[in-house]
Amino acid sequence: xxxxxxxxxxxxxxxxxxxxxxxxxxxxxxxxxxxxxxxxxxxxxxxxxxxxxxxxxxxxxxxxxxxxxxxxxxxxxxxxxxxxxxxxxxxxxxxxxxxxxxxxxxxxxxxxxxxxxxxxxxxxxxxxxxxxxxxxxxxxxxxxxxxxxxxxxxxxxxxxxxxxxxxxxxxxxxxxxxxxxxxxxxxxxxxxxxxxxxxxxxxxxxxxxxxxxxxxxxxxxxxxxxxxxxxxxxxxxxxxxxxxxxxxxxxxxxxxxxxxxxxxxxxxxxxxxxxxxxxxxxxxxxxxxxxxxxxxxxxxxxxxxxxxxxxxxxxxxxxxxxxxxxxxxxx
Amino acid sequence: xxxxxxxxxxxxxxxxxxxxxxxxxxxxxxxxxxxxxxxxxxxxxxxxxxxxxxxxxxxxxxxxxxxxxxxxxxxxxxxxxxxxxxxxxxxxxxxxxxxxxxxxxxxxxxxxxxxxxxxxxxxxxxxxxxxxxxxxxxxxxxxxxxxxxxxxxxxxxxxxxxxxxxxxxxxxxxxxxxxxxxxxxxxxxxxxxxxxxxxxxxxxxxxxxxxxxxxxxxxxxxxxxxxxxxxxxxxxxxxxxxxxxxxxxxxxxxxxxxxxxxxxxxxxxxxxxxxxxxxxxxxxxxxxxxxxxxxxxxxxxxxxxxxxxxxxxxxxxxxxxxxxxxxxxxxxxxxxxxxxxxx
Numbered sequence: 012x013x014x015x016x017x018x019x020x021x022x023x024x025x026x027x028x029x030x031x032x033x034x035x036x037x038x039x040x041x042x043x044x045x046x047x048x049x050x051x052x053x054x055x056x057x058x059x060x061x062x063x064x065x066x067x068x069x070x071x072x073x074x075x076x077x078x079x080x081x082x083x084x085x086x087x088x089x090x091x092x093x094x095x096x097x098x099x100x101x102x103x104x105x106x107x108x109x110x111x112x113x114x115x116x117x118x119x120x121x122x123x124x125x126x127x128x129x130x131x132x133x134x135x136x137x138x139x140x141x142x143x144x145x146x147x148x149x150x151x152x153x154x155x156x157x158x159x160x161x162x163x164x165x166x167x168x169x170x171x172x173x174x175x176x177x178x179x180x181x182x183x184x185x186x187x188x189x190x191x192x193x194x195x196x197x198x199x200x201x202x203x204x205x206x207x208x209x210x211x212x213x214x215x216x217x218x219x220x221x222x223x224x225x226x227x228x229x230x231x232x233x234x235x236x237x238x239x240x241x242x243x244x245x246x247x248x249x250x251x252x253x254x255x256x257x258x259x260x261x262x263x264x265x266x267x268x269x270x271x272x273x274x275x276x277x278x279x280x281x282x283x284x285x286x287x288x289x290x291x292x293x294x295x296x297x298x299x300x301x302x303x304x305x306x307x308x309x310x311x312x313x314x315x316x317x318x319x320x321x322x323x324x325x326x327x328x329x330x331x332x333x334x335x336x337x338x339x340x341x342x
Numbered sequence: 343x344x345x346x347x348x349x350x351x352x353x354x355x356x357x358x359x360x361x362x363x364x365x366x367x368x369x370x371x372x373x374x375x376x377x378x379x380x381x382x383x384x385x386x387x388x389x390x391x392x393x394x395x396x397x398x399x400x401x402x403x404x405x406x407x408x409x410x411x412x413x414x415x416x417x418x419x420x421x422x423x424x425x426x427x428x429x430x431x432x433x434x435x436x437x438x439x440x441x442x443x444x445x446x447x448x449x450x451x452x453x454x455x456x457x458x459x460x461x462x463x464x465x466x467x468x469x470x471x472x473x474x475x476x477x478x479x480x481x482x483x484x485x486x487x488x489x490x491x492x493x494x495x496x497x498x499x500x501x502x503x504x505x506x507x508x509x510x511x512x513x514x515x516x517x518x519x520x521x522x523x524x525x526x527x528x529x530x531x532x533x534x535x536x537x538x539x540x541x542x543x544x545x546x547x548x549x550x551x552x553x554x555x556x557x558x559x560x561x562x563x564x565x566x567x568x569x570x571x572x573x574x575x576x577x578x579x580x581x582x583x584x585x586x587x588x589x590x591x592x593x594x595x596x597x598x599x600x601x602x603x604x605x606x607x608x609x610x611x612x613x614x615x616x617x618x619x620x621x622x623x624x625x626x627x628x629x630x631x632x633x634x635x636x637x638x639x640x641x642x643x644x645x646x647x648x649x650x651x652x653x654x655x656x657x658x659x660x661x662x663x664x665x666x667x668x669x670x671x672x673x674x675x676x677x678x679x680x681x682x683x684x685x
Contacts, residue, residue: 067584069575092588099586106584111577114596115676116603125595126585167675187585 012083013040014191014223015064019077022056022063022247028298030073034059035305037249038323038330039242041191041223046213048234048255049227050270051244052294057227058107060244061195064225065098100128103184107195107227109176113168119179120164123148128187151182156208173200181209185216192216193225198233210237231274235259243267246294246305253329263329263336265312266290304333312337346671354664358657365653366411372645380411382422382430382646415653421646423639430650433635438654439522440510441631445620448551449613452559456609457602459559460566464601465593467571475563482560487619491553491626498549506546508628515539550620550627558616565605573601603674610666614659621655 022034034056041047051057062068064079064086079086081097106112114122127144135143152160155178168176177200184192194213198206214237216222226238234241235255242252243266251264262268272288292309301307303318310317312335321332369379378384381394395401397419399410414420420430463475499507510524511517517524517531517539528539573579574597582592621633628634632651639647671677 062580062584065584065586067580095583095586095588097586098584102586104581104584106577106581108577112581114578114582114600116599116674117596118675169676183585 013080014043014045014082015225016040016078016080017060017064017076018079019075020060020063020079021075022059022068023073023075025071026297031297031300032247033297034063034247035320036323037244037247039249039252041225044217044221044223045240046217046224046226046238048238048241049225049244050229050231050234050241052229054246054294055244056247057229057244058195059247061104061106061193061225061227064193065102065104066094067104100130100187101190103187103189103192105177105180105184105192105194105197107199109173109180109200110168112180113176115168117167118164119166119168119171120145120148123151123164123179123183123186126183126186131188148182148186151186152179154185154212155179155182156205157182174202174205177201178205178209181212189222191223191225193227195227196229197226198228198230206233213237231270243270246300248305248332249330250306250333251329251331253331257329261338263326263331263338264333265310265335265337266306268337343671347668350664350668354660357660361653361656361660362412362415363408365649366408368649368652369645372648374645379645379649380421382424384424420650420653423647424644425639425642425647430646433647434632434650434654436519436522437630437632437635438658440524440629441617441620441624441633442658443523443525444547444550444624444629444631445554445613445617447547448554448620449558449616451551451555452562452612452616453609455555455559456562457566460563461570461598461601463563463567464570464574467574472567476567479560479563482556483564485557487553487557488622488626490556491550491623494549494553495626505549506542510543510546510629511539512542512546515542550623550629554616554619554623557619558612561612561615562609565608566601569601569605570597573597576600603676606670606674607667610663610670613662613666617655617659 017040018038020034020037021032023030024033037056037060039047039049049057049060059068063074066086068074074087076087081101084097086094086097113119124141124144127147129140131147132140132143148164149160152163157163157175157178163171163175163179171179177197181194181197184194192213197213198209201209210233213222213224213226217224226234228234238255240253241255241258243250243258243264245266251258251262251267258267259271262271269288269290275287290309290311295301295305295308303320304310304313307313307317314335316334319334321334323330323332324336325331366380370376372379377394377398377400380398383390383394386394397410397414399406402410418431420434422429423433426433459475459479463472466472495507498505506512515528515531515534515538517527517534520527520530524543525540528534528536528543531539578600579592579596582596587595620631621636623629624631624633625637632655636648636651636655638644639651
């Protein structure tokens, strides 16, 4: 059974031009001990997917899904406190923007100690528990590469640089010992060497502790180095989902193809100083989303049928939404 | 921090200096002889006149006159009042505590009403409770203070005869003025029934305090509500929910402090408005405070009193605001700009 199974997740937000589907039938699932990558351009709705999973969206937005199951339990229709309990104990999120996702008026120490689950503490008086919390917090800070834990825990978020805050966010997520880690662009502000350390840490936790990871990023290189499976998001639609090696070898959706081509390490035989292959145009703004397949106006293979939203098709474990997939004979 | 304190004290110093310049120039702008306006002695004997001219340095130019004036101010010789013929500083030291007392109570009451109501309204955003608090607060700050005070007197004193009409304390109690703060004076006084006196003071306080506090309280409600709404939309609140914390945990641990810290300076600025309102209300309730005293001085063209009162009230406001600024700086951790690079 999948750990997290999301089917046709649709999110509508209220704008000046009426309600807009910013997420349109997003489907993916994460198995136990799997690292799934969620890829897409900026503004494709990656962070919204993350927030929808943990329920951190404004209340006036409308969220619908055929199913959003956490180990067989429906997250959307359960009581709020039960859902909070699940997100508290089993899911942890590394948010994209560490500067605004940390409470500006509390020291980092307070914030991380608060996240230590009381289940992890052995019995004892409350002052002993406080010490245990501190100890657990410090181990996790060391794990993510913050050596000077004392300074870090005594500081307020604005006193530290962005990459330290980001490491701290990762420690904060790991400290509750979750089953699923949702990492929303966790290495954004980091220098390459620390980035590699963090990715190694994730991989290590995945192998030793069986931590499942939803790795949200647009950094293709780090995704290819660690993820087992891949979901590609464009403009709030999942365009292709499947095992990493299958997709790398034979992408079916033109957008996935274009995404892979745009990463220089994957396009073979690229001449020096030639332009990287890109799709024409840019990602459309929210108020001008095309109907049907949202890639339509930019797609090199688009035809008349593309104004209808393509249904999800599958070949074994490989799902795609395209009327005219690459590498497949058209009807 | 030290840097900030020094900057604030610097501001305080120069503002006070400017105020003293203004009060000095008032003596020349008011009709009549400037020396009379400064000293308050209306018809001095030749000997008095000579000594006044000596101490105010009338013969030298404006600058040295101002320096002489400043020296006298610091020595505590603010001149005497035309009407009472008492030294101004003595008059001020009896009237000012009454005003400070009244406005402190009113400000405390306003905060006690405003902050909880604002928080509840913010949390119950766009629900019936929010709307009722909002409409009540709109009503509260649209009503002019002097009119509200009259209505309260009409209702509670004249019609229902529940509360006394005016003054600080009934004339039955003979409380000698020591500090000017009536409650302290009652404890110091002898030969009176202290509990009865305190009760009486309390009843006298209710109406004036209410009529001042309502307006400031309603403004505080709106400020706090706005800030709570603003904070609840922040990413870190959403992140705290995402970490699975309950509503109560999120509010008490992350919401409350963050929504109150930014409104503290705004609330402090309301004190100035409140003091102005207090001075108006004093006249209506015949409260023996500085507002009442100043308005009497204006009626009677008591120029030294106007000058002294203005200087006293404005210095008080500025010292109060600046000391609270420094206090806020101390308690607000987000204001520190110390960046730690290496961790």
